[in-house]
Amino acid sequence: MSNSTMTTTTTTTMGKIIWPPDSVRGMRDLNRDLFRRIVRIPFVVTDINNIDTVGQLLRPYFLKINQFKPIQEYESSSSNEKRKIFLNPDHSELFESLISDLIEHQFLCRLTKTTEEFIGHEEIELKYEHFNHLTIFRSIFDHNNESSDNSNPDFSLSGFSTIGHIIHLNLRENLLPYKKLIGQVLLDKIKGCRLVVNKIDIIDTKYRNFAMETLASDDDPSVTTVVDTTECNVRFRFDFADVYWNPRLSHERTLILKKLNREIDHVYDVFAGVGPFAVTAAKLRKCQCLANDLNPASYRWLKENVQLNKVEHLVRCFNQDGREFIRNQVKEDLIKQIQSFDGKAEDSDQLWKLASENLGHTISSDNIEELHEVRKVAPNKLMYRLSFRIDKNILYGRTFNNDSDD
Ligand SMILES: C[S@@+](CC[C@H](N)C(=O)[O-])C[C@H]1O[C@@H](n2cnc3c(N)ncnc32)[C@H](O)[C@@H]1O
Structure with missing residues (x-):
């Protein structure tokens, strides 16, 4: 890292400490080195026996950046019994009172035997690797947003589609000067991405696919649009x-x-x-x-x-052309379906007879509730449900005179 990029900055114009340096704003060619920055990160130390309790309470304030573990071994502990927890300095106002409570309940360790210090600070170099694509884009583009309204989405890059290993963008005109940089950052940051493409025009082709340009791709020449x-x-x-x-x-x-x-x-x-x-x-x-x-x-x-x-x-x-397909294939298949349906209507009489034979009694048509096709159990075998009311005659399996009280 060159000295010129190594600065100890407390905040950026975004007002944040965990943020890329101001020098990246407006960058058009990706220079990863310009993201380097030394920051002071607060940490506390706890005994390994208290790590679950302390970790759970402090978790919202952990230093969460890519490729960095917020809980690390405490180097000065020879017996490996202590853990160091790095906290996000941008949240310091929020965790201060919580830390006081933890100290009071003896959940945190003093940093040295001789002092009453419980919060230490360590200088850490933030790098391109630590930031996600959203932070990187905001730190580069935000100054270009001339609107006083921060919600103006002109330079936001919230939406892109992921199709297998391809990221597909439809960049607005004002982002086109940054297109190569955007492609490279997405390639670096989005897991599984090997190719970034941008839709180049809005011409609606006959087949609804569109022309695209490659913005970035990994070095493997076998990477294609398949x-x-x-x-x-x-x-x-x-x-x-x-x-x-x-x-x-x-x-x-x-x-x-x-x-x-x-x-x-x-x-x-x-x-x-x-x-x-x-x-x-x-x-x-x-x-x-x-x-x-x-x-x-x-x-x-x-x-x-x-x-x-x-x-x-x-x-x-x-x-085929859709019209041709409807006029021929769909029509032909529909006719086949209707014919087979008609065939099944005849079958239903057979089913009714079959059920009557098995019951040993004719089911009168008045008692039929529903004949429903349940599902195909084999290519030529259908399962039906026949619902009918059971009258006394069916129940006793005998032929009674309906007037009988028997
Ligand atoms: C909007 S795409 C939808 C594709 C698919 N349904 C999907 O959801 O992915 C429309 C499709 O219609 C096809 N197409 C366009 N004109 C057609 C035509 N005259 N007959 C049949 N297909 C056509 C295109 O090739 C394209 O694949």
């Missing part, structure tokens, strides 16, 4: 550059899924993309699906996702 991701425990693989995928629709998909009757409903997905509705309906609800998308790339990945989730027996894939 991602593996999961939604509701269903696996998906696709090339994010060629198809439509929006993780923010996952809640909507769950709502639709809940409406489906397991093993009974048929799903016709006209604009299926890579299959988030159809493949999930097949995998989790065992529904028969016809899935279609006009984009050849979506169709390719749709088929791959059907295989990946082992639902080939439930999903049939098509690469």
Whole structure:
């Protein structure tokens, strides 16, 4: 670390101690060294036997930064019986009275045998590694926010989508000069991220995928836009550059899924993309699906996702214009379903007869409450529930005259 970046600062313009130095404001090319800063961190020492009690009380005030343990061994303890707890200096007003209580109840150790000191201070060098991406962005961008209203979201970077190993941004114009820096910080800070891309324009292409530029990527040349991701425990693989995928629709998909009757409903997905509705309906609800998308790339990945989730027996894939798909495949399948439903209506007479035979008594049509298809137990085997009122004749298994009191 160069001396020029090593300054002992008490506060920053944000008024905080645990914050990057003011010199990072407005940075456009990421210089990680500029985040270095020496700060004085308060700590207390407790006997290991009291660590649970003291730790629980002081936890809200721990120094919580990345790659730093707030509870550490106390070096001067030869028998390893003491622990040092680092506290966040930005909360000092809040923990002072709590510490007085802990001292009074003899939960804290004196720092030296000769003095009555219970709070020590240690100089620690804060670095880029210690800050999360939100702190880094705020410390860089906040001065650019010319609005007096701090809630102005112009320079906030709250929203981004994560799709497998890709982070996808849609940066506002005022952030474009910082795009490489933003990409690099996200790559550094977001676990599992290997590629950061930004949507470059708002042109709505026919297939709803959009052009994107790479902002940052890890050094491995094998990193591509082909991602593996999961939604509701269903696996998906696709090339994010060629198809439509929006993780923010996952809640909507769950709502639709809940409406489906397991093993009974048929799903016709006209604009299926890579299959988030159809493949999930097949995998989790065992529904028969016809899935279609006009984009050849979506169709390719749709088929791959059907295989990946082992639902080939439930999903049939098509690469057609939606109108054509509805006029042909959907119509054909619906007619088939209606015909099989009609067939089942005839079957219901058979079921009624079967039930009567087994009971040894004819169930009169007046007594039938409901004939309900419960579920498919095998591809050609359906389970039904026949509900009927039990009259005396059925109960005694004999044919009585209805007027009899027997
Ligand atoms: C907004 S995306 C939705 C995809 C999918 N339902 C999802 O939630 O991920 C619309 C899809 O419609 C497809 N598409 C566009 N025009 C089409 C057409 N005329 N016929 C069939 N699919 C079409 C696109 O390729 C795209 O995958």
